[in-house]
Amino acid sequence: MTRETFSTRINPKALIVGIQTPENYSIDIESYFEEFRNLVETNGIVYDHEVYMKLRSIEPSTFITKGKLTELICLCEKENIEEVVFSEVLNTQQVKNLKKLLKVSVFDRTELILEIFEKNALSAEGKLQVELAWLQHKKARLAGRGIGMSQQAGHIGGRGPGETQKEKETQHIELHILKIKKNLERLSQVRATQRKQRLGTSTPRFCIIGYTNAGKSSLLNALTKSDVLAENKLFATLDTTTRELFIDGKKKALISDTVGFIQQLPHSLIEAFKSTLDELVYAHLLIHVVDSSNKNWQQHIRVVTTLLKEMGLEQKPLFTVFNKIDLLSEEEKQKLLVQAQEHAPFCLASTLSDAGLQDLLSYLSSWTMPQESSHE
Template identity: 45%
Template structure:
């Protein structure tokens, strides 16, 4: 399989077609492609763009631009051509035939980055499945390395046989991976079910890649996971526990970063991981306020949340990196949001308070009196509810507790019954 990371660095030319986008959106999209190439250890030595009403069916860009490309390839000693779009198998084959240079589209570039960065067994399997799903329809168009056609017109020569053999091997390997992933997914579902039984409130962090999700998780939970100023620094989901200002314990899950036009093969492969969102009680949608294209990033993430059937889960938008905010940044005040720097302790406390306030919207109020010997229930109240008042009454030797609890939990049911009984 082709990859952009055979050597430590490769010279890369970027190619983009501006169809309906305005100049600024197209420029930002090309900048993002450059960042993706740099993340994949490539060096951009040239860029070729063209305005068209529609792409050229055979080579994506027009004949004149292909001629320009051939000159650039000679001048700049280019190893790889990267297109800012997903190409058809015939387009990859035709451009490779004309240029005799490795051709990579945006989808394969992202897949290569995921392959470099996957650490867990599940992550590696998911990426391999996505890569094979991408490769299968493109086997005949992968260039000379996989072009084994032979035998003449009208005959099934050895090339055809080899191609079919490759396809059978890939399909067999895909079936093996799916079988292995089923076991991993089963384990994840059992773990998720156990968390539900423990009735711990779950918050999932979502957002565009490099928005600062891992940094926020690390600062809130006071742990160390990978933080890098690179695209897709986090692939493997991480879950950690932290305390809200009231003392209530909350589980916080980091998720893979989203990106515009995230390959469908990746969304499908990572669906089990992304389903962490569906089991969450709340989403922290992190937006990088220092990025000029933050509005488009926010829309991209919301679209993917909707595709994952998670749009009904309460959301808090967290505008991060506010200390470096873009001059044209203006927050969306139509939804619950907060502006923070993940490195500012006061901002982190404000974020915890905002999470607690948002959480209380899903909860019901309770008021109970607990005896001194009801330590187990008191401990549960401290860890699993938002306590607003806790006083020891000397006269009746009881704790007087007021707070908020998730009503659809066993503890919520117990406290609701106690509240009703005590009011009588």
């Protein structure tokens, strides 16, 4: 007698698609694809198939070209794929067309990152910021759809509720956005009051910045002997943490950890986390942590530098920590030492082994606050 078997599958059958576009020809594409897979895994997505492609041009209506699209259609039909996650940012019309042609749920880089932020937000402010970003994203998606249509509010790996009329949905979102903004404004005032109390002292303020998963929280822990959550995953830290920094038994500064940056960070997230990123505005010194073991570390520096420029902070004093040198060979360390010269002042370090951290501590110990900054 044969026993009847039942499927225990919970997640939809998923396909991830990594794309090399003309815009990212200059970077190490394997590291870029690894970052994409890390985003997928950090989000808890179990995928059955993965496809990687190189595009020489972008098709306005579907993003990917006709030949590549035909291959995806065949694969989705053959393997009964239910959802496809793309490594790039897609516009509303591209998502709509891909859903129709592939006959699956379609998600892009923006939604992937938004979901990770949603899962990792711990504080009330952080949760509200992520909710605001989601609503602004959904509103933008709705704006790109035809009359009478709306974004199906599904999550990756889930089956969202049904569609509603565009106008009704838009009004609901706008009211919700307004309510969240008011709540965030109240929390922002509390943050401003706390900041004002700190500004009332002559204690210098340092902020740790950097690309996601570069080791910012690990550096904060190493410098302050604290136990801030430090995980080897993308966006483990979303909420700003501030600690006192003591050097040789004397209080030197207040030092804060901040949310990590990433290439193609959704604009809605940048806007939503503006109050959190304001900590950088009031910092006297930025400590930029770079994952030197990542082949795209130079691109990561450019991403962080670009965001600092957008915030008008490119003139802030900055010290660069090239982290994770324990993962480099001696030859790679020597090469890095030469390449790092253009980012002086800097040090090569490992928060895991504490190697090189004394160079950072020596710099911070001798650092003096500019006269004009002491009155901010």
